[in-house]
Amino acid sequence: MTPSTGTGRRGRKTAGPAPEEAMFRSIVDAIADRRLPPGTRLVEEQLAEAFGVSRARVRRVLLRLAEGRIVSIQRNRGAVVARPSVREAREVFQARRLIEREVVRLLAAGGGRMQPEAADRLRRHLAQEAQAVGSGDRAAAIRLSGRFHLLLAELSGQGVLTGLLETLIRRSSLAIAAHEAPHAPDCDAEEHKRIAQALDAGDAEAAERLMIDHLEEVERRLDLVAGGGEPIDLRRIFGRSLAPDPA
Amino acid sequence: MTPSTGTGRRGRKTAGPAPEEAMFRSIVDAIADRRLPPGTRLVEEQLAEAFGVSRARVRRVLLRLAEGRIVSIQRNRGAVVARPSVREAREVFQARRLIEREVVRLLAAGGGRMQPEAADRLRRHLAQEAQAVGSGDRAAAIRLSGRFHLLLAELSGQGVLTGLLETLIRRSSLAIAAHEAPHAPDCDAEEHKRIAQALDAGDAEAAERLMIDHLEEVERRLDLVAGGGEPIDLRRIFGRSLAPDPA
DNA sequence: TCCATGGCGATTGTGCACAATGCATGGGGG
């Protein structure tokens, strides 16, 4: 009984790739925001109704999410929000450090200082982020803190690295959701500010060090001990109470 | 080699994810092997018939290939083998240098020398590669030269980096196919051998330098001037006399 | 009381047919 969501009768029969993208982002945001914790089943029909789209479209989105290791699909068992192992979480952050160190280097090495336009975009972003934090909008804060790192990559002019980082950021958001100790924010906006200041001042070494420290700090904030191992079906954990082997 | 696996019959109702994977690899290999040059149209029905699968399955594979930037899909116009821009090609190699330098560092720093089992796998791989080169099997040589880099990443124990590198290697194969100057092999097996020797000897600095030189050499071998720009449909150039049939 | 077995509901996987779209071609007009 959705209003007119099925598909416009006389209107645009073919909606285009826009709905897929919106749905993809919506789910990714929900996962980063802990509204969809790891292990949550993503039933096709439910999603189709929720978003007002056909099941085929939902399936495409789920496939894309699975490609990005955000959800895991098992044959005839459907899709669930993935639960990255501790090892995977560590590796994701390690990869991020590798890439983002390079990004910062490129930004700082680009003639000593950043381009005026880039600095401006960065400034505006930090303002948004500060506002989100100030107003207590946690969902926006999480989203924007991911965007900060992505923005730096974009400003470095490396499209390929940016693409890689995009997937890594999504996976770290998931890793944070899976292994959070309390429920701290993904990133500290203050640290972002300091990184931007170092870049703005053309201090390459400081920016690089701040970025590494920042990422290490985020990783350190996690509870990466042994809780979310990898060989977990985890639906079995909730379905039945057969404890694997809590050593 | 027709990828008609044991489940080629229509009798098998549910074939599982195996055919998708085989098809994916088959297409990737064909692209790396220049049997499917950039711009080649990938018509769903033709592929479905060639691989003996349904069109839906083909569509999923194409979607995955598009996700990996190997093919580009345009709405209502179908899929074509992508034509990476010169800029993108450069960036792909730059990203590879970043990641593979790290891989080599990790391998060399792991206690001075490599694990015996790792060294053995590496040795066996080099033998395969040498044999392929020796027997003039260009397709195998190309495939194995990509596998060499992937093997190093695997041996480094970094699954996430390996995954990223996997996509980058595919993209570089495509970039090579798109911007090749003559039609040299993707990699020189001799250089692989030298890298392995340095790793085997525990010489971290030499291994790192050899890897960087190797990747720069591969990139240098390309004709990265301005020829294969991005806004080319090139289907218009050849009309529609394309036969993706490898036979 | 516990375990094995069979049925049942829910969900996913797949094929099919039709609609929509874009491209190429041919004819007519300037």
Added chain:
DNA sequence: CCCCCATGCATTGTGCACAATCGCCATGGA
């Protein structure tokens, strides 16, 4: 002779319906 427009064809996009499969639960037996 060249350009523009209408028509036809090939290909993709989408919805629909059915079949296969899995997990859960009730029932029966030891």
